[in-house]
Amino acid sequence: DVTALTKHLQGAAYDIVSSIDTEEAFPAMHRLPPGGRLVLEIHSPYRENVVYLRWLDRLEIAAFLVPSFFQASVARARLGPRAPILVVPNPLRARFAADPDDFIPRPPKPVVAWIGRLDRVKNWPEFLKIAAAVAERMPGIEVWVAGKADHADVERRFLHRAQRLGLLGRLRWFRDFPHEQMPRLLDAVRDSGGVVVSTSRFESFGMTVAEAMARGCAVVVPELGPFGEFVTQGKTGFLYPPGSTVMAERQIEELITDSTLRVDCGRRAREAILARHSPDRAIPALVRVMADLVRPSSEAASRRSTFSPAPAYSVEDGLADTQ
Secondary structure, eight states: HHHHHHHHHHHHHOEEEEESSSSSGGGGGGSSSTTTHHHOOOOOEEEEEEEEGGOTSSSSSSEEEEEHHHHHHHHHHHOOOOEEEEEOOOOOHHHHOOOOOOOOOOSSSOOOESOOOSSTTTTTHHHHHHHHHHHHHHOOOOEEOOOOOSSHHHHHHHHHHHHHOOOTTTTEEETTOOOGHHEEEEEHHHHHHEEEEEEOSSSOEEEEEHHHHHTOOOEEESTTTGGGTTTTBBBTTTEOOTOOOOOHHHHHHHHHHHHHHHHHHHHHHHHHHHHSSSSHHHHHHHHHHHHHHHOOOOOHHHTOOSSSOOEEETTTTEEEOOO
C-alpha cells in the first residue's frame, strides 16, 4: 500500500523510480531519497487512465517515456511544451520475436482475426460489420476474435450482434485465450492465408498489431494514431481511413486473394517491426535512456535540453535524436 511504499522508498537508495500509469503510487513519491529520480512511463491508450497528467505539479519528473510519437503528442498536449518527453521503442516479448513455426495442421480456411478487449476503444462492432461483409463475398473464410469484455452485458451484445450479422456459423471466439499462446494463434492465422485486422479508435502504440507483424501476419489497420509509424501502406500492411469499412473490406479481400502480396507483406512486416521493437533492440534503448538519466553525460544533457518537439531515441541510428 502507499504507506508501505513510502517507507520503503525513503529507506532505499534507488537511482530511478519508474511508474507506468500508476497514479495510486504518486503520494509515496513526493520525497525520494537524495539523488533519486522519478520517471513516468505513459502507455495507456485509455484517456481516462492518463488524467493524472493534469496534476503533476508536486512531483519532480526527470523524464516521461512514451512508446510512439503519437503518444508523445498526447502527453505534450497535457504536459506543455517544456516537458521532458522521450519516445522509447516498446519491446516485444521474446516469444513473438522468435522464428515463426509452421502451424500444423494448417487451418483449412483463411482466417480474418481481431484481437483485443471488447470495449468502445477497440471498436469490436466495426470489426464484426467488416467481417460480415467480407464473409458475404468470400464465404470460405473464418472469423476469429480473441478477447473478452469487462462486463457480461457487453459479451451478450457481442454475441447478439454476431448473430444478427450471420457470423455465428463461422465465428470462433477465444474468450480467455492465454497471452503466452498468442504467437501460435498468430502463426495459425498467417498459415491459414488470413489477415489480422484492427478497428481501434485510439492506441498509444498498438501492441497487438506489432505482435501480429512480428509473427509474419499481414495486417489491416486504421490510418490513425501510431499505426503509420510502423505500418507502411502496401509494404508492411494496409492502412484504411478510420471508419471506412468498405476500404478495409477491399484490403482484406485483396490480401486473402493475392497470396504473393500477403506473404511479402507479412515478411516485410516482421523485418520492419523487429528492427526497432525486438527485445535485443528495444531493451538496450531503454537501458541507455535510464543510464543517461542516472549519470548524465554532456551528450545526454544536450539531448534533454531540446525537448520541443519531443525527441526520440532511435535504435537504428545508435540512439541519436530524431525529430
